[in-house]
Amino acid sequence: MxxxxxxxxxxxxxxxxxxxxxxxxxxxxxxxxxxxxxxxxxxxxxxxxxxxxxxxxxxxxxxxxxxxxxxxxxxxxxxxxxxxxxxxxxxxxxxxxxxxxxxxxxxxxxxxxxxxxxxxxxxxxxxxxxxxxxxxxxxxxxxxxxxxxxxxxxxxxxxxxxxxxxxxxxxxxxxxxxxxxxxxxxxxxxxxxxxxxxxxxxxxxxxxxxxxxxxxxLKQQEVYPVGTQQADTVFSFQEESKTNEGPKIKLLGNEETELIKQRLLGVMQSEAPYLDGDLNLIKLAQLMEVTPHQLSYVINTGFNENFFQFINKYRIEKAKELLADNRNNNLSILGIAFESGFNSKTSFNITFKKFTDLTPSEFRKKSSDL
The missing domain is CATH 1.20.1070 (Rhopdopsin 7-helix transmembrane proteins)
Incomplete structure (x- = not known):
C-alpha cells in the first residue's frame, strides 16, 4: 500500500x-x-x-x-x-x-x-x-x-x-x-x-x-470574446437578482419601447438572426440599429425575458419543428442542433431540456408516436 x-x-x-x-x-x-x-x-x-x-x-x-x-x-x-x-x-x-x-x-x-x-x-x-x-x-x-x-x-x-x-x-x-x-x-x-x-x-x-x-x-473559451468598448458596454449592465427581472431605470418611453419591440419581432421573423450560433446582444443591436442598452431594456420589459431566453425560445421552436418533421429523420441530433442555431450538442441538449422538460431524442420519439 x-x-x-x-x-x-x-x-x-x-x-x-x-x-x-x-x-x-x-x-x-x-x-x-x-x-x-x-x-x-x-x-x-x-x-x-x-x-x-x-x-x-x-x-x-x-x-x-x-x-x-x-x-x-x-x-x-x-x-x-x-x-x-x-x-x-x-x-x-x-x-x-x-x-x-x-x-x-x-x-x-x-x-x-x-x-x-x-x-x-x-x-x-x-x-x-x-x-x-x-x-x-x-x-x-x-x-x-x-x-x-x-x-x-x-x-x-x-x-x-x-x-x-x-x-x-x-x-x-x-x-x-x-x-x-x-x-x-x-x-x-x-x-x-x-x-x-x-x-x-x-x-x-x-x-x-x-x-x-x-x-x-484547457478546453475553456474566452469568457468575454468582445472588444474593449463592447466589454465596457456589457459590464455596465445593471446586476439584477433575477435573470428575467426588468431594468429598474426606465430607459425608453412606452411608445418607443413598443416600436422597437415590433421591429424586433419583424426582424426575428424575416431574417432569423437566431440561426447564427455566435449571436449576442451587441450583434443583434447592430442589426436593429439600436444601442445594446436599449435592446436589452426592450427584451426585459417588453417580453419579460433576458436575451438568452428570448433568442433560445426561437431556436427551440425551430428545433421542435425539425424534430417533428419525418422528412428530417436522416438528420442526427447534432445536425438538428446546428440547423437550429446551436453550436454544440451539449448546449442544445441542456437548453432544449430547460425549455421543454424533454431531451431532443425524447421529443423526437414522442412526436413520431403521435
Whole structure:
C-alpha cells in the first residue's frame, strides 16, 4: 500500500506542476489574467504535498526558514483562487485600496505562524490548532464567495449571450466545491485519525480532481470574446437578482419601447438572426440599429425575458419543428442542433431540456408516436 501511496503523490505533484505551467503559459491565449491567478492557485495547492515528496526522495528534513515561508505562502491559496474567479468574471478588474481588506487575517496568520516556529516558550500545539482553524475558515469563506461571484456571472451572461454553456464557468465552481469539501474532509480526518496529512484515498481523490481541472481549464473559451468598448458596454449592465427581472431605470418611453419591440419581432421573423450560433446582444443591436442598452431594456420589459431566453425560445421552436418533421429523420441530433442555431450538442441538449422538460431524442420519439 505504501508504494501505491508514493506513486499517487508523485503523480499528484507531477500533475500540479504540469498543469500550473500549462495554465500560466496558456497555449490558447484566453482569459490571460484569470489563468495566471489560476496557475498561482494550482502551484500553491501543490505545495501541500512537499512534505510527502521529501519523504519519498529521502530528504531527512526541510529547513525551518523554508518551511516558514512556504506555510505563509500557502495561506494565500484560497485567495489566489478567489482572484482567479474575479478575473474570469470581470476581465477589466483592477486592484484598488479596497483589496487591502484581505490583509488583516494574513497578518494574524503570520504572527501566529512566527510564534509557532521561532518562539520557544509558545504552546505550539495550541498555536497550530489556531493556524488550522484560520486556514479552514478562510478557505470556506473564499470558496463560498467565489461561488457567489460565479453565480452572479451566470445570471449576467444571460443578458448578452445566446449560448452560455461554454462560458458559464461551472467547472470553476466545481473547483470551489472541491476546496470546500477538501477543507472539511481533511479537518475531520485529522480529528478522527490524528493524522498529519491525508491518507491514500484522499490523495487519490485529489489526483482525480487535478485531471478534472486539467480537462476543463484547457478546453475553456474566452469568457468575454468582445472588444474593449463592447466589454465596457456589457459590464455596465445593471446586476439584477433575477435573470428575467426588468431594468429598474426606465430607459425608453412606452411608445418607443413598443416600436422597437415590433421591429424586433419583424426582424426575428424575416431574417432569423437566431440561426447564427455566435449571436449576442451587441450583434443583434447592430442589426436593429439600436444601442445594446436599449435592446436589452426592450427584451426585459417588453417580453419579460433576458436575451438568452428570448433568442433560445426561437431556436427551440425551430428545433421542435425539425424534430417533428419525418422528412428530417436522416438528420442526427447534432445536425438538428446546428440547423437550429446551436453550436454544440451539449448546449442544445441542456437548453432544449430547460425549455421543454424533454431531451431532443425524447421529443423526437414522442412526436413520431403521435
Amino acid at each position: 505504501i508504494y501505491i501511496d508514493r506513486l499517487i503523490v508523485i503523480f499528484l505533484l507531477g500533475g500540479f506542476a504540469m498543469l500550473t505551467m500549462l495554465v500560466i503559459f496558456n497555449p490558447l491565449k484566453v482569459n490571460r489574467k484569470a489563468n495566471v491567478w489560476l496557475g498561482l492557485f494550482l502551484f500553491l495547492w501543490g505545495t501541500f504535498w512537499i512534505d510527502e515528496a521529501a519523504e519519498i526522495l529521502g530528504i531527512a528534513s526541510i529547513g525551518k526558514p523554508f518551511l516558514f515561508v512556504l506555510n505563509f505562502l500557502q495561506f494565500f491559496t484560497p485567495l489566489t483562487f478567489y482572484y482567479s474567479a474575479v478575473h474570469f468574471t470581470n476581465p477589466g478588474f483592477s486592484f484598488s485600496l479596497k483589496e487591502l481588506r484581505h490583509l488583516p487575517l494574513a497578518g494574524l496568520f503570520l504572527a501566529l505562524l512566527s510564534l509557532s516556529y521561532f518562539y520557544d516558550k509558545a504552546d505550539k500545539d495550541i498555536l497550530r490548532a489556531w493556524l488550522t482553524v484560520i486556514m479552514l475558515v478562510q478557505s470556506l469563506f473564499y470558496a463560498l464567495y467565489s461561488c457567489e461571484i460565479i453565480n452572479r456571472h451566470q445570471r449576467k451572461i444571460q443578458q448578452f449571450s445566446s449560448d452560455t454553456y461554454p462560458i458559464s464557468l461551472n467547472w470553476l465552481k466545481y473547483i470551489a466545491y472541491t476546496i470546500l469539501a477538501s477543507g472539511i474532509i481533511i479537518t475531520v480526518y485529522n480529528i478522527i485519525f490524528i493524522a498529519e496529512r491525508p491518507g491514500t484515498y484522499l490523495n487519490l481523490a485529489f489526483l482525480i480532481a487535478i485531471y478534472f481541472i486539467a480537462y476543463y481549464s
